[in-house]
Amino acid sequence: MKPNLKTLVSVVSLAVVSVINVTATTGDYIRPAPRKNLQFPWSPKHSSHPQQVHISLAGDKHMRVTWITDDKSAPSVVNYGMSPGKYNSVAQGESTSYSYLLYSSGKIHHTVIGPLEDDTIYYYQCGREGPEFKFKTPPSQFPITLAVAGDLGQTGWTKSTLDHIDQCIYDVYMLPGDLSYADYIQSRWDTFGELVQPLASARPWMVTQGNHEKEHILLIKKSFAAYNARWKMPYEESGSSSNLYYSFDVAGAHIIMLGSYTDYDEFSDQYSWLKADLAKVDREKTPWLLALFHVPWYNSNDAHQGEGDNMMASMEPLLNAAGVDIVLAGHVHAYERSQRVYNGRSDSCGAVHITIGDGGNREGLAHRFKDQQPEWSVFREASFGHGELKIVNSTHAFWSWHRNDDDEPVRSDEVWITTLRSSGCILEESRDLRKLLLQP
Incomplete structure (x- = not known):
């Protein structure tokens, strides 16, 4: 029997994936057994149907x-x-x-x-x-609630995460990288789009890229082709030249979405854009300042150790000098929340770092944490779930993490967070920010 086009696409794509997987290197970390992918029966639609x-x-x-x-x-x-x-x-x-x-x-x-x-x-x-x-549409004033979960994928755990988020009364959903886990099989982008449509058509989804969005094939295909075509973010509106990094305002928060997989050193376009973006932030108008990207800078899990170190060395001084309150990341398939931290140790004028790459991906959870929990690490657990950040007013926000094994109203981890602006840190650090922004 003659194979059809879809069969040929799958065969060629799987061959590419196999080659890439063979050349990849792994450390001592061994992932647990993956969860089953969701099945999407073919549903014929009219060609002009959205x-x-x-x-x-x-x-x-x-x-x-x-x-x-x-x-x-x-x-x-x-x-x-x-x-x-x-x-x-x-x-x-x-x-x-x-x-x-x-x-x-x-x-x-x-x-x-x-x-x-x-x-x-x-x-x-x-x-x-x-x-x-x-x-x-989101409100223009506090309170506002942001739902957060990274590394979604298309498994039974993904469905559970989305069901939990759907029960949350939220205004904007933020995804710090790794959306569809298409991994070169482009039809998986289509099934992911159908899977998230009930939620993503009803509330704004603000996303940034992860390693599973790269889909680079040497000499054949540039990175992020599908991601950039399908998930256009407001990069032009925020003065960025790339869909891989941008910023936006919502209510009284300025939120910066950075790219872990595009150049970020001090000579890069992203670094220059970040400096310019931070220079325009008005903390009277947006007293809260948040940053999202894929690879965490503070991580006590055995998985992906040190992968964010270079980006951290380049950009953490900028974020710290600007007084970023909260940093959210994915990549590690577990949950972890830090104290306020800067330069590798607890600092009352640093940012709270939260790793929330536990949306439901097919690779499973990252179960192994380092035996010696760092002094900056407050709470860590390898479970699927999502986070909710309710910014109550210009000084206080309530963060909660909700484990998928529990009912959505159950808070598995929670903490009140106050702005650095209200603590006086911004006044102390503003001189450092001016110095950094004035550097050529």
């Missing part, structure tokens, strides 16, 4: 709506309004597509809508066809 719908913040009072159609002639139009079925506004967007080995994506639509009212429900339709969706 698929994989998700939204993301796109500058002040604007939202980017992203979806995919098999029909390459489908319009990149979003109709929207404040009442079901009544659309008094329309926006025209742009589209892109990409190919990867024998795979060709559908038409990927990106349409920015707005200006929008704060803390308001909107109803919308993509491409003038298909079902009606709705989303809620």
Whole structure:
């Protein structure tokens, strides 16, 4: 029997993955048995039917709506309004597509809508066809709740994590890298888009890249082709030249999304952008300052030890001088929360570092922690789960971590966090920040 195109794509892609896996090096750490991947039965849809719908913040009072159609002639139009079925506004967007080995994506639509009212429900339709969706814009003032989980994947644990987040009353979801675990099999990007659509079409998803998004093939394919095409973030709106790093404001928080897998040394574009972005932060307007990236800088797990050291050496002085309150990372498939820490030790004017790469990936949990828990490490556990950061006001926020084995309301770890600005650290450190920003 003659093989079809999908079979050929899978065979070629798996061959590439096999070659890459053979050349990879591993340490002493041995992962536990992986969880089963979810199964996605084929569901035929009309070629112009919107698929994989998700939204993301796109500058002040604007939202980017992203979806995919098999029909390459489908319009990149979003109709929207404040009442079901009544659309008094329309926006025209742009589209892109990409190919990867024998795979060709559908038409990927990106349409920015707005200006929008704060803390308001909107109803919308993509491409003038298909079902009606709705989303809620974040509030402009405190309180605001941010849901966080990295390293999602597409397993039974992923489904559990998403179900827990769906029960959380949150305004924005943040994902510090490793989304689909497609790992060169491009159809997995499509199934991931369908899996997260119920949540991602209703609240903005703000993501940054991880190692599983690279999908680099030497001399054949550049890194992050699928990620950049499918998950466009507000990098242009924040003055960045790359979709791999950007920033955005929500309520009274300025949030910086950095790239662990693009250049970050002091001569890099990312470093220059970060300096410029921090120079524009107004702590009167955004008293909270957060940073997200994939590879943790503070990690007492045996997995991925030292992988963030170079980025930390380059960028931690900038973040510390600017008074970043909380740093969130993924990569390590476990949960860990630190004291305020800087330069390798506890520091009352440092950031709280949280590793939350426990969203549900197929590689399993990182069970092995170092026997000697560092003095800066407060809580650590190898369980799947998600975090919630409720910023109550300009000085106080409540962080909680929710283990998937428990009901969502159960807090497995919790702590109140106050801003460095309210503690007086910003005034002390501002001179250091000015010095760093004035350096050529």
